Amino acid sequence: MAEDWDVVVVGAGTSGCALAARLADTGRRVLLLEAGADHREPADFPAELRDAATMRAAAPGHEANWDVPVELFPGRVVGVPRGRVVGGSSALNACSFIRATRADLDGWAAAGNDLWSFDAVLPAFRRLEADADFGDRPGHGADGPVPVRRPGEGHPLADAFAAAAGEQGHAAEPDKNADGPPGYGPVPLNVAGGMRVNTAMAYLSPRRGLPGLTVRGGVTVHRVVVEGGRAVGVRTADGTVRAAEVVLAAGAVGSPSLLLRSGIGPADDLRAAGLPVVADVPGVGAGASDHPQVYVPFRPLRPLPAGLPLHGVLHATSQGATAPGDLEVLPWLTPFSRITGAPAGPHQDELLVGVGLQREDSRGRVSLAPDGRIRLEHRYLSEEADRRRLREGVRLAVALLRSPALAPMLAPGSGLPGPVLDADEALDGWIRERLTTAVHLAGTARMGRDEDGTAVVDQHLRVRGVAGLRVVDTSVMPQVTSRGPAATAVMLGERAAELMTAT
Numbered sequence: 001m002a003e004d005w006d007v008v009v010v011g012a013g014t015s016g017c018a019l020a021a022r023l024a025d026t027g028r029r030v031l032l033l034e035a036g037a038d039h040r041e042p043a044d045f046p047a048e049l050r051d052a053a054t055m056r057a058a059a060p061g062h063e064a065n066w067d068v069p070v071e072l073f074p075g076r077v078v079g080v081p082r083g084r085v086v087g088g089s090s091a092l093n094a095c096s097f098i099r100a101t102r103a104d105l106d107g108w109a110a111a112g113n114d115l116w117s118f119d120a121v122l123p124a125f126r127r128l129e130a131d132a133d134f135g136d137r138p139g140h141g142a143d144g145p146v147p148v149r150r151p152g153e154g155h156p157l158a159d160a161f162a163a164a165a166g167e168q169g170h171a172a173e174p175d176k177n178a179d180g181p182p183g184y185g186p187v188p189l190n191v192a193g194g195m196r197v198n199t200a201m202a203y204l205s206p207r208r209g210l211p212g213l214t215v216r217g218g219v220t221v222h223r224v225v226v227e228g229g230r231a232v233g234v235r236t237a238d239g240t241v242r243a244a245e246v247v248l249a250a251g252a253v254g255s256p257s258l259l260l261r262s263g264i265g266p267a268d269d270l271r272a273a274g275l276p277v278v279a280d281v282p283g284v285g286a287g288a289s290d291h292p293q294v295y296v297p298f299r300p301l302r303p304l305p306a307g308l309p310l311h312g313v314l315h316a317t318s319q320g321a322t323a324p325g326d327l328e329v330l331p332w333l334t335p336f337s338r339i340t341g342a343p344a345g346p347h348q349d350e351l352l353v354g355v356g357l358q359r360e361d362s363r364g365r366v367s368l369a370p371d372g373r374i375r376l377e378h379r380y381l382s383e384e385a386d387r388r389r390l391r392e393g394v395r396l397a398v399a400l401l402r403s404p405a406l407a408p409m410l411a412p413g414s415g416l417p418g419p420v421l422d423a424d425e426a427l428d429g430w431i432r433e434r435l436t437t438a439v440h441l442a443g444t445a446r447m448g449r450d451e452d453g454t455a456v457v458d459q460h461l462r463v464r465g466v467a468g469l470r471v472v473d474t475s476v477m478p479q480v481t482s483r484g485p486a487a488t489a490v491m492l493g494e495r496a497a498e499l500m501t502a503t
């Protein structure tokens, strides 16, 4: 039967929008299917998705949020947000827009993916951004679709954090996207005029009405249709959409889930769930990585100016680290109740420093249970090296709070009590109690060389064992980036479009 489309892309998320737009630019007839709502123009998005000062859509119950149950470690299940709207998670995230580091990307290359080395993907990073601060510098772009800008000086607490980092001996890192040594510096934000510029705004809105690109919201894809070993389309509630090529860009939970539901995954799990085995691909869902996170509380003595919650961030290198800047210390300068719209409670003026382990050794997985449900287990801190490094990160954050530049501005009791901070066992308990996730899941359909039995896609992002099928989103990262993955997810869409038109 004839195809209806050259390419069907499943998921108009962070990677999917960039991919679909760039493929359409090359003359392909592209259909982009999104389970959540479609909004054609930036002004059509609900106010809480546009306003970069809040993250109300990340609260449970919002229609733009999948609210996925995840097991952080055995016995602790929480609901985590993921975007369900055009723009995907970029439509409700915190707008920190930091590229993967050279060590991250060259690590991917060393795992058999030389098309993804830092130097190989730098043109895609340059192409996607309009950097208002450094756009004219080497390695940057000034006229891409995603606006990037860093907060200036002048916020009393943000300036004090920067000074405290200097006092603690951390280097200044004025451009987090400059491939320099890690340190403290302003957070690059994909915000313009206070608006969170998601990838649907950046990539789809300017192409609305062009004949090559069709976007359909409110369409959930149930599975990939495979005939004779080749993907020929996707199944939705309305029937089969046929295409010459199928691309899953449904995110690090959605894409492996779709593979599994299509009979592509570990054969034993598929059989146990009563699904026909279309392709035995043992690595689907395995080897997932993310950023375990914990929040250190503090209270300013004086009320703070309103504005964006993120200003500066510290990347520091833990003892025995395998990559530079594997610890992140990120102050949030707006109370969480105001950011998320949750009831304020007794700690309404409390602020938080997020401490993230950016290069975990522990590995999680997305799997298919015998009853057909999808299960996400992080298995956070299952390695002692991770526990040790997260303790180090918390102590680093408290050292900042106690440093002369910052301490006089904070209420007593900020940070952690000394006895908890100083004893490893007590600190482990404190961390475990408060452990959460940065929601940076990656690596659930990893790319890798043919001999790697756990790789799901090759470096052209083609799924092993099924022709005409690719995955293009954070799932394919061999390991999560040691910075937030959003900027790299956009790059993935850009770079995949290049590779798809070259092969």
Ligand SMILES: Cc1cc2nc3c(=O)[nH]c(=O)nc-3n(C[C@H](O)[C@H](O)[C@H](O)COP(=O)(O)OP(=O)(O)OC[C@H]3O[C@@H](n4cnc5c(N)ncnc54)[C@H](O)[C@@H]3O)c2cc1C
Residues within 6 Å of the ligand: 010, 011, 012, 013, 014, 015, 016, 033, 034, 035, 036, 055, 058, 081, 082, 083, 084, 085, 086, 087, 088, 089, 090, 092, 093, 094, 095, 096, 097, 098, 219, 220, 221, 222, 249, 250, 251, 252, 254, 255, 258, 438, 439, 440, 441, 473, 474, 475, 483, 484, 485, 486, 487, 489
């Ligand atoms: C609350 C929150 C805050 C974050 N903050 C930051 C940050 O500040 N900086 C940073 O770098 N990273 C941040 N992240 C992480 C980052 O935003 C994500 O890792 C990244 O956007 C994921 O991109 P993706 O393309 O892989 O998936 P997504 O952007 O999630 O896109 C997947 C899309 O596929 C759709 N979809 C899924 N299944 C189906 C289906 N069956 N049929 C049709 N459509 C489907 C979804 O609705 C979604 O639109 C945050 C994430 C969250 C949730």
